[in-house]
Amino acid sequence: MKIETNTHSKSIIKLAEEHPEVLVLSADLGSSCEIKEFSQKFPDRYFHMGIAEQNMVSWAGGLAREGFRPFIHTFAVFCYRRVLDQLEMSVAYPNLPVVFCGFVPGITTPGGVTHQSTNDIGVLRTVPNLAIFDVGDATDAENVLQMAYDYDGPVYIRQLRKNVPRLFDPSEPTQFNHARVLSEGTDICLLSSSICTEEAMRATAVLAEKGVSIEHLHVTTLKPFDDPTVLEAIKKAKYGVVTIENHTTIGGLGSAAADMMAEHGIGKRLVKVGLQDTYAHGASQMYLTKKYGMDAMHLVAAIEDLLGKSLNISEDDIAEVRFVDFTEV
Amino acid sequence: MAEEAKSTEEIQAAANDIRKRILRFALDRNGCYLTQACSSAEIVSTLFLRSLKFNPSIGDRHAQPFPGVPSRDNMDYPKGWYYYGELTPDRDRLFVSCCHYAAVIYCALVEAGRMDEDALDKFNVDGWNMEMIGAEHSPGFENTAGSLGQTVSIAAGVAHAYKMEGKPGRIFCMLSDGELQEGQDWECFDLASYLKLDNFTVIADINHQQLEGWTKDCVDIEPLDKRFEAFGWKVLRINGHDIDAIDRAVQTPHPMQPMVILCDTNPAQGIPLLEDMVPKHFVRIPADKKDAFEAFYAQM
Numbered sequence: 186m187k188i189e190t191n192t193h194s195k196s197i198i199k200l201a202e203e204h205p206e207v208l209v210l211s212a213d214l215g216s217s218c219e220i221k222e223f224s225q226k227f228p229d230r231y232f233h234m235g236i237a238e239q240n241m242v243s244w245a246g247g248l249a250r251e252g253f254r255p256f257i258h259t260f261a262v263f264c265y266r267r268v269l270d271q272l273e274m275s276v277a278y279p280n281l282p283v284v285f286c287g288f289v290p291g292i293t294t295p296g297g298v299t300h301q302s303t304n305d306i307g308v309l310r311t312v313p314n315l316a317i318f319d320v321g322d323a324t325d326a327e328n329v330l331q332m333a334y335d336y337d338g339p340v341y342i343r344q345l346r347k348n349v350p351r352l353f354d355p356s357e358p359t360q361f362n363h364a365r366v367l368s369e370g371t372d373i374c375l376l377s378s379s380i381c382t383e384e385a386m387r388a389t390a391v392l393a394e395k396g397v398s399i400e401h402l403h404v405t406t407l408k409p410f411d412d413p414t415v416l417e418a419i420k421k422a423k424y425g426v427v428t429i430e431n432h433t434t435i436g437g438l439g440s441a442a443a444d445m446m447a448e449h450g451i452g453k454r455l456v457k458v459g460l461q462d463t464y465a466h467g468a469s470q471m472y473l474t475k476k477y478g479m480d481a482m483h484l485v486a487a488i489e490d491l492l493g494k495s496l497n498i499s500e501d502d503i504a505e506v507r508f509v510d511f512t513e514v
Numbered sequence: 515m516a517e518e519a520k521s522t523e524e525i526q527a528a529a530n531d532i533r534k535r536i537l538r539f540a541l542d543r544n545g546c547y548l549t550q551a552c553s554s555a556e557i558v559s560t561l562f563l564r565s566l567k568f569n570p571s572i573g574d575r576h577a578q579p580f581p582g583v584p585s586r587d588n589m590d591y592p593k594g595w596y597y598y599g600e601l602t603p604d605r606d607r608l609f610v611s612c613c614h615y616a617a618v619i620y621c622a623l624v625e626a627g628r629m630d631e632d633a634l635d636k637f638n639v640d641g642w643n644m645e646m647i648g649a650e651h652s653p654g655f656e657n658t659a660g661s662l663g664q665t666v667s668i669a670a671g672v673a674h675a676y677k678m679e680g681k682p683g684r685i686f687c688m689l690s691d692g693e694l695q696e697g698q699d700w701e702c703f704d705l706a707s708y709l710k711l712d713n714f715t716v717i718a719d720i721n722h723q724q725l726e727g728w729t730k731d732c733v734d735i736e737p738l739d740k741r742f743e744a745f746g747w748k749v750l751r752i753n754g755h756d757i758d759a760i761d762r763a764v765q766t767p768h769p770m771q772p773m774v775i776l777c778d779t780n781p782a783q784g785i786p787l788l789e790d791m792v793p794k795h796f797v798r799i800p801a802d803k804k805d806a807f808e809a810f811y812a813q814m
Contacts, residue, residue, distance in 0.1 A: 234705060235701065235704065235705055235708075237701035237704070237705070239663070239664075239667070239697070239698040239701060240667045240670075240698055240701035240702045240705060242667075243663075243664040243665075243666075243667030243668050243671065243698070243702075244667045244668070244670055244671035244674070244702070244705070245671060246657075246664075246667075246668050246671060247667065247668040247669060247670060247671020247672040247673075247674070247675065248671045248672075248674060248675050249671075250656075250657075250668070250671070250672060250675075251671075251672055251675035251676070251679070252675075253675055253678075270661050270664070271664055271667075271698075274658055274660070274661045274664055275657075275664045275667070275668055278583070278584065278649075278650075278658055279584050279650055279657065279658065280584040280585055280586065280589060313583075313585070314584070314585055314586070338586060
């Protein structure tokens with residue numbers, strides 16, 4: 186599996202080269218949000234707004250009113266908890282094209298609870314006009330800014346930084362409100378997002394060997410959530426649906442799937458893998474995914490639960506899984 | 515300058531009319547934001563009739579049914595700013611942060627000939643755009659300001675955009691002193707001075723009251739002049755009922771600095787019967803005083 190570096194940095198520069206109205210705003214986390222090169226390349230379009238997120242968000246609304254396209258860069262957690270009122274009243278209500286590039290989403294930071302955006306999707310899915318994109322690999326990271334630009338309204342992105350795995354073929358760009366089909370099958374519908382897709386892919390490789398037929402979809406667009414691909418996958422799953430997400434199981438991907446199932450009268454079981462109504466703490470991503478039940482083994486257990494049988498899969502089986510190496514684009 | 519700048523006497527007459535109209539609202543509709551009309555009538559009348567450069571209104575002269583909230587399918591709804599005219603680069607922009615002053619703004623639009631008087635019949639009437647607290651679609655409003663602290667930042671963002679684009683228009687944000695307890699205001703003031711936004715002016719109606727009482731008895735925020743100076747702003751402090759002083763202040767150059775005009779005002783100005791009722795955020799005329807207020811109204 187190829188690991189890409191600084192994908193966001195490259196794509197925001199590319200977007201800015203094509204669109205002179207693109208601006209970047211930072212609240213002193215610029216270099217932690219892959220924006221250092223942008224600030225050097227476009228010093229007149231990079232603004233340090235001070236460690237003052239509330240002002241930054243409303244100010245971005247003012248810039249957007251005048252035709253600029255502000256891309257706010259800070260940690261995901263500071264894009265919603267600290268500034269929810271500003272996000273709603275200065276940006277989302279007037280439906281302005283401000284893009285929140287939220288870094289280190291969920292438990293991808295060792296920074297502890299203050300830095301971990303573990304209920305952001307649940308909170309922000311209730312915000313009208315706002316689109317939500319959750320990045321799962323380098324191909325997502327590469328395409329998400331263009332998707333946000335094209336949406337032409339308020340967008341919240343859970344972006345990944347630094348070393349990001351290339352899980353998806355770069356020649357097949359991520360599309361708005363269109364899940365990526367990673368495997369086809371009829372026993373289980375598995376919906377995954379963010380870093381959990383990589384974990385899920387480790388599990389599905391082993392599960393396939395055990396004869397479990399899984400329709401695995403990677404979901405990048407979490408709002409809107411009315412993708413027919415997802416609906417069809419849920420409909421055909423014989424044993425039920427599993428979701429796995431880098432988020433609490435309340436309000437995120439799992440809840441969105443539950444809504445969809447209920448609204449379409451699909452009477453199947455749903456198992457939601459993710460943080461179980463808890464905050465996390467400061468530690469490595471690998472430790473946290475395991476401790477909070479968001480790793481491949483917990484996903485296997487969820488699927489065993491739906492199937493009603495044990496598959497005798499060990500951690501060693503999962504550790505041996507290798508992915509396709511996509512060449513860099 | 516407005517289309518034709520009005521004399522001090524004409525502006526004073528408009529201010530008196532605003533108070534009179536809003537006293538009528540208070541009498542007829544079981545209350546209104548009357549003290550804010552009393553404190554700000556000269557400020558708003560001076561801005562509308564003399565100090566700010568607006569274009570001929572492109573807004574409807576009559577009240578309109580609520581046009582729906584902004585959304586992907588509804589971005590072409592009539593905007594509140596239409597009443598200040600086409601957005602030419604040289605026209606001034608006015609952001610009203612103290613949006614519970616909506617009645618004052620609507621009345622000022624009538625005084626300025628930008629709306630017909632019958633529009634006021636729809637003030638705070640269900641289903642119409644003349645809401646008690648203004649939003650994007652309400653006549654005279656650029657944005658949805660009800661959550662205090664955000665509008666200064668939005669206006670500063672617009673001022674920043676004007677700087678980047680070299681537009682000569684000036685950006686004004688009107689607010690009231692109680693709002694200055696919000697942290698976001700000071701985040702904004704800090705950055706606006708750092709960025710030297712000398713096209714940005716805050717006009718503060720210092721009526722010394724907030725919802726729970728006199729500002730000095732809640733959380734005193736004085737000395738505001740020294741606080742703003744410490745934040746790098748050009749500061750003017752004037753009598754907010756002195757029309758010529760308001761206009762002179764607005765036209766004061768402030769190169770390389772944003773400017774604040776601290777307008778000291780009286781929330782009972784022009785209606786002495788309010789003197790023993792203030793501080794009062796929302797005035798309901800007591801039953802035992804109704805006759806006195808009616809008699810006062812009749813001679814206004």
